[in-house]
Amino acid sequence: MVDLPKKKVGIIACSGEEIPEGTISRVAARMVLEELSPEDTVTLCLPLFLAGDENERAFARFYPTIAVDGCEKLCAKRATERYSGPVSGSIVVDELLEGRGLSPGRSRRELDEEGQRSAEVIAEEIADQVGRLLGRKRAIEAVPVVATTAPATAGGTCCGPSVPVTQVRIGGAPVGLVALEPIFEQFCEQGRLDGAGLGEELLKTVKLYNYVPDAAEELHKAAILEEYRKFCRGKGK
Amino acid sequence: MSDNDDDRVLIIPCSGIGRAFGSVGREATYMVVEEMRPGEADTLCLSLLTMGDEEAKQRVRNHQVITVDGCPKACAEVNVTSAGGRSAANFKVVDTYREHRELKVPSVLNLGEPGRKLSRFLAEKVAAAVDAIKVKEG
Amino acid sequence: MSGEEYLEATIDKFVFAVKKNYLYDEQGLWVAVENGVARVGVTDYLQQKSGDVAFVNLPEPETEVKRGQELGSIETIKADVSINSPVSGTIRERNEELDVRPELVNEDPYGQGWLVLIETTGFESDREELVTAEEYLPVMKAQAEEARSNDE
Helix, strand or coil, rough: CCCCCCCCCEEECCCCCHHHHHHHHHHHHHHHHHHCCCCCCEEECCHHHHHHHHHHHHHHHHHHHEEEEEECCCCCHHHHHHHCCCCEEEEHHHHHHCCCCCCCCCCCCCCHHHHHHHHHHHHHCCCCCHHCCEEEEEEECCCCCCCCCCCCCCCCCCCCCCCCCECCCECCCEEEEEEEHHHHHHHHHCCCCCCCCHHHHHHHHHHHCCCCCHHHHHHHHHHHHHHHHHHHHHHCC | CCCCCCCCCCECCCCCCCCCHHHHHHHHHHHHHHHHEEECEEEECHHHHHHCCCCHHHHHCCCEEEEECCCCCCCHHHHHHCCCCCCEEEEEEHHHHHHCCCCCCCCCCHHHHHHHHHHHHEEEEEEEHHHHHHHHHH | CCCCCCEEEECCCCCEEEEEECEECCCCCEEEEEEEEEEEEEEEEHHHHHHEEEECCCCCCCCECCCCCCEEEEEEEEEEEEEECCCEEEEEEEHHHHCCCCCCHHHCCCCCCCCEEHHHHEHHHHHCCEHHEEEEEEEHHHHHHHCCCCCC
């Protein structure tokens, strides 16, 4: 049984050392990871990201990522865009706090009461964005993409190394689609070789991992269905 | 940032968010800058420097730098170097931990008493390095 | 740790490698046996989960060990991780390099980060409790997904 990667949201916080807002970004990110959305989020380590860690950069490349910056310098957002791709959400702590009449507090070392309150507000905002990106209200329980109640079988490998991406020609241009092969494996294993609605279902599953503009849906569906048929023929089905 | 920081030593921690060591290094930095050597040391946003902020780069060029890393990946050291800086000294939190193995840090956000003690031991070493740099500079 | 020598599993941003042709136990130790001598170490998953190793505590040569009994421990900033011996026998050698460079356990868990060499006794029986890399991978993956922690 092929396990599809669970869709999660990455949070990359600036942790800026010079101002309390930097500390707030850090604390808020951890609050989301540890308390508010533990099953749906992953924190990315910005210094490691900047130092060139491919695992951190790959995650942000292929999964929705929210940048949480202390100030208008936007280090986390710009770093993500430079090394991975566009962010799916951006929170600028000093702007958001000002907009809500809140103070970051006076301490960058250990948040005082005002700073702590502000961190909680930022954490709530992050968690709300996480929920929106996953298309639902904030959930505590993980929602598996595809039910995997069958026991894992020996010899199966997960989607490694790192994140699986397949290049597909869509509308004459190559497009990288995340998790395509594991999705095809799963459909094939389930014996879904043809039938009404197959293209639609394939597209729906692909969209869990990839952004597909509305206007390009039909093109994507046709291309994915053709690739899937090739895939199944290759498996002798 | 200070306007009058011509001879301050810059202490730059990695602030890694994935491990408690990152928080220990950050706390140790603040201890030195705000408590042990105020006026003689300062800190700077590592990300700002690495993302090419000109003012940050200028500060690193014009000041002595000490980097404080949470783990052997040494992101503060790596990133300062990649930004054109050079550290006069580098500290790794794990090395201080090896001298105080009884101090287990509960979590990234909650250093607890053991974490604060560990930070202080590290801060003392960093402060001594600041002093050594100052002596050398005369 | 990538390439044809390894199987891999990805959980979130973490990639865990499992070296082919080694044997594994459920706690996350690997065993490589040659001529009745077992080299033992920790898996990539166990070292990542444990964190940066600061100390490794291992038995001296000539010590007798039994499968399932405590072999030693690795100490990190967050925990002391006990390691139980995956095989029975006598310690032939402990990796002394780890006294000086414990970080080898993190940097090269399947190579220079090995822990001990054990002259095995009754390995045929112990072998039944060990699994291949292909069998261990889904076990490890399930453990990682359950533990699922971003930091430590």
